[in-house]
Amino acid sequence: MRDTGEEVTRAQLRHGLRIATLLVAVVTVFGLGLTNLMRYMDRYESPLAQLTALAALGAVLAVEATLLVRGRSWNRLRGPAIVIVLSASALSYVTLPDGRTSTTVDWIFGAANWVGIVVLLDRPLRTAVSFLLAHELTALLNLLLLDDPSRGDMARFATGSVTVFGFPLCLAVVASVMRGLSAAAAISRREIEQVRIAEVVAAESHSRRQQRFVELSATTIPLLEGLADGSLRPEDPVVQGRCAIEAARMRRLFAEADNVANPLLHELRHCIDVADRKGVVVELDARGRWPEPPVAVRRDLTEAALIVLATTVSRARVTVTGSADLVSVSVVADCGELNMPSPATPGVQVEALNNDDTVWMEARWQPIRQLAS
Amino acid sequence: MAADSAAGELITAVIVDDHAAITAGVHFWCSQAVPPINLIDAGDRLADVWTGPGAVADVVIFDLELVPRRPDFGELRRLVDSGRRVIVYSQHTDDATVIKCVDLGALAYLTKREGPEHLVAAIRAAARGEPYTAPSLSGALVADDSPGRPRLSQRETEVLRAWFVSSSKDLVAAKLNITVKTVDTYIARVRVKYANVGRAARTKSELVGRALDDGLITLAELNQTETQL
Numbered sequence: 001m002r003d004t005g006e007e008v009t010r011a012q013l014r015h016g017l018r019i020a021t022l023l024v025a026v027v028t029v030f031g032l033g034l035t036n037l038m039r040y041m042d043r044y045e046s047p048l049a050q051l052t053a054l055a056a057l058g059a060v061l062a063v064e065a066t067l068l069v070r071g072r073s074w075n076r077l078r079g080p081a082i083v084i085v086l087s088a089s090a091l092s093y094v095t096l097p098d099g100r101t102s103t104t105v106d107w108i109f110g111a112a113n114w115v116g117i118v119v120l121l122d123r124p125l126r127t128a129v130s131f132l133l134a135h136e137l138t139a140l141l142n143l144l145l146l147d148d149p150s151r152g153d154m155a156r157f158a159t160g161s162v163t164v165f166g167f168p169l170c171l172a173v174v175a176s177v178m179r180g181l182s183a184a185a186a187i188s189r190r191e192i193e194q195v196r197i198a199e200v201v202a203a204e205s206h207s208r209r210q211q212r213f214v215e216l217s218a219t220t221i222p223l224l225e226g227l228a229d230g231s232l233r234p235e236d237p238v239v240q241g242r243c244a245i246e247a248a249r250m251r252r253l254f255a256e257a258d259n260v261a262n263p264l265l266h267e268l269r270h271c272i273d274v275a276d277r278k279g280v281v282v283e284l285d286a287r288g289r290w291p292e293p294p295v296a297v298r299r300d301l302t303e304a305a306l307i308v309l310a311t312t313v314s315r316a317r318v319t320v321t322g323s324a325d326l327v328s329v330s331v332v333a334d335c336g337e338l339n340m341p342s343p344a345t346p347g348v349q350v351e352a353l354n355n356d357d358t359v360w361m362e363a364r365w366q367p368i369r370q371l372a373s
Numbered sequence: 374m375a376a377d378s379a380a381g382e383l384i385t386a387v388i389v390d391d392h393a394a395i396t397a398g399v400h401f402w403c404s405q406a407v408p409p410i411n412l413i414d415a416g417d418r419l420a421d422v423w424t425g426p427g428a429v430a431d432v433v434i435f436d437l438e439l440v441p442r443r444p445d446f447g448e449l450r451r452l453v454d455s456g457r458r459v460i461v462y463s464q465h466t467d468d469a470t471v472i473k474c475v476d477l478g479a480l481a482y483l484t485k486r487e488g489p490e491h492l493v494a495a496i497r498a499a500a501r502g503e504p505y506t507a508p509s510l511s512g513a514l515v516a517d518d519s520p521g522r523p524r525l526s527q528r529e530t531e532v533l534r535a536w537f538v539s540s541s542k543d544l545v546a547a548k549l550n551i552t553v554k555t556v557d558t559y560i561a562r563v564r565v566k567y568a569n570v571g572r573a574a575r576t577k578s579e580l581v582g583r584a585l586d587d588g589l590i591t592l593a594e595l596n597q598t599e600t601q602l
Contacts, residue, residue, distance in 0.1 A: 332538070
C-alpha cells in the first residue's frame with residue numbers, strides 16, 4: 001500500500017512538471033514569440049518563412065498536448081520532433097534581417113529552446129544539454145557567418161544566452177534529479193524487500209529445524225546418550241535394531257522436505273534404503289492412485305514398514321495399494337518379535353499378523369472418514 | 374487334483390525372449406522342476422513358435438516387448454486365436470498393459486521380477502488350460518478402474534489385494550480366515566469374470582465352460598455381468 005502510494009505521488013509530480021513545462025513553452029511561443037513576430041512583420045525578408053517556423057513549433061506543442069492528455073510518451077516521434085524544432089530555427093535565422101540576432105526581432109531564439117525541452121523532458125540531462133547547445137550554435141553560426149558581429153552584438157548574444165540556455169537547463173536538471181530520486185527509491189525498496197524475504201526464510205527454516213529436532217529428541221537423543229555413556233552396548237541386537245529404526249526415521253525426516261510427485265512412495269523408498277544397505281532384499285510394488293496424505297499420516301503409514309524392516313533378516317515385500325477411499329502400506333517380512341507402532345493420527349489403523357516366522361503388518365488410512373470426522 | 378493327472382505326461386513349453394540370460398534362467402528353473410518341464414528356446418524368432426518343435430509345444434512363454442517399448446499385442450492375439458496357451462513374461466508392470474494382455478486371452482501375466490515359484494506354477498496351470506494369477510497381475514486387477522471392467526465382489530477384491538500384498542496364499546488364508554483352496558476359488562472366479570468380458574477366444578470359452586462345470590460361476594452370474602456392460 002505504502003509503495004503504491006509513493007509511486008502515485010511520484011507519477012503525479014512528473015505529470016505536473018510536464019504540464020508546467022508545456023505551459024511555459026506555449027506562453028513563450030504564442031505570447032512573446034507571436035507578439036514580437038507580428039510587431040516586426042515588415043522587417044523580415046520573408047514573413048512567410050517566419051510564420052512557417054512558428055507553425056512548426058506550434059505543431060510540436062500540439063502533439064505534446066495530445067500525448068499528455070493520453071498519458072503517453074514521445075518514443076519514436078522524439079527524433080523527428082527535434083529535427084523539426086532545429087529546422088524551424090534554422091529557417092527562421094536564414095531569413096532574419098542582418099544584425100538582429102538575439103534581439104526582440106529574433107523571436108525564435110527564446111522560443112525554440114522551450115519547445116525542445118518540452119520534447120526532451122523525460123530524457124537524460126545530457127540529451128537536453130546537447131539540444132540547448134545545438135540551439136545556441138544555430139544562433140551563433142547565424143551571427144558569425146551571415147552577419148559581421150560587433151563587440152556589442154557579441155555582448156548582447158552572451159547576455160541573451162544566459163536566459164535562453166539557463167532557464168530551460170534548470171528545468172531539465174530538476175526533472176533529472178526527480179528521476180534519479182525515484183530510481184534510488186525503487187532500488188532501496190527492492191533491497192529492503194529482499195532483506196525482509198531473507199529474514200522470513202531464515203526464521204522459517206530455523207523453526208523447521210527446531211521442529212525436526214524436537215521430533216528426533218524423543219527417540220534418537222536417548223539412544224545417542226545411552227551409546228555415549230556406555231549404558232547401551234552397540235553389539236546388543238536390540239540396540240542395533242533401535243539404531244536401524246532411528247536411521248530410517250532420520251532418512252524419512254530429510255525426505256519429507258523433498259518436493260516430489262508422490263511423497264508417500266518417496267519416503268517409503270528412503271525407509272527401505274536403510275534395510276537395503278544391511279543386505280535385506282526388499283521388493284517395493286505400488287498399485288492404484290490415491291490422494292496425497294498429510295505428513296503426519298504418511299509418518300504413521302511408513303512407521304510400520306520402518307519398524308519391520310529394521311529387524312528383517314533376509315527378505316521383505318513392501319506394497320502400497322491405493323484408491324480414493326483407502327491407502328494401505330503393507331510389509332511382509334521374516335523378522336522376529338517387534339513392538340506394534342501406535343498411530344498418532346486417528347484415521348490410521350495398524351494390523352499385524354504372525355505366521356510362523358513371517359510377519360505381515362499393514363497400515364491403512366481412510367481419507368474420506370478422516371475428512372468427515 | 375488336475376495337477377496329478379497332468380504330472381504323468383511331460384509338459385513342453387516354448388520361450389520367445391531376446392535376452393539369452395532370461396532364457397537360460399527359465400531353462401534352469403524348468404529342468405529343476407519336479408517333474409521337469411521340457412523347454413524349447415525360440416530366441417527372438419517368432420517363426421519358431423509356429424513351425425518346428427515350437428509349433429506343438431503345450432505352452433508359449435512370450436516376451437511382450439521383443440522390440441523395446443513396442444508391446445506386440447498383435448502377435449499375442451494371433452497366438453491366442455490359434456488356440457495356443459500363452460504366458461506373457463514381461464518387464465512391464467503398468468496396469469493398462471497387464472489388463473490388455475488378460476483381455477486378449479493370455480492365461481498368465483508374469484513380471485520378470487517374479488521367480489520360479491510363479492513361473493513354473495504358471496506353466497503347469499497353462500498346460501492344463503487354466504489361468505494363473507501371480508501377485509503382480511492380482512495387483513493390476515485390483516487397481517483396474519477401466520469402464521468395462523467386470524464388477525467384483527468385496528470379498529474377491531479383498532482376496533486379490535491380500536494376494537498381491539503378501540504374495541503368499543497361506544498368509545492370505547490366515548488373514549481372511551479362509552482356506553487356501555477358497556483363496557484359489559476367489560482368484561479363479563475373478564479370472565472367469567474377466568474372461569467373460571474379454572474377447573471371445575477359444576481358450577476363454579474353454580475357461581468359462583470349465584468354470585460353469587466346476588460351479589465357480591453360475592449361468593445367472595454370467596448373464597449378470599453381461600447386462601452390466
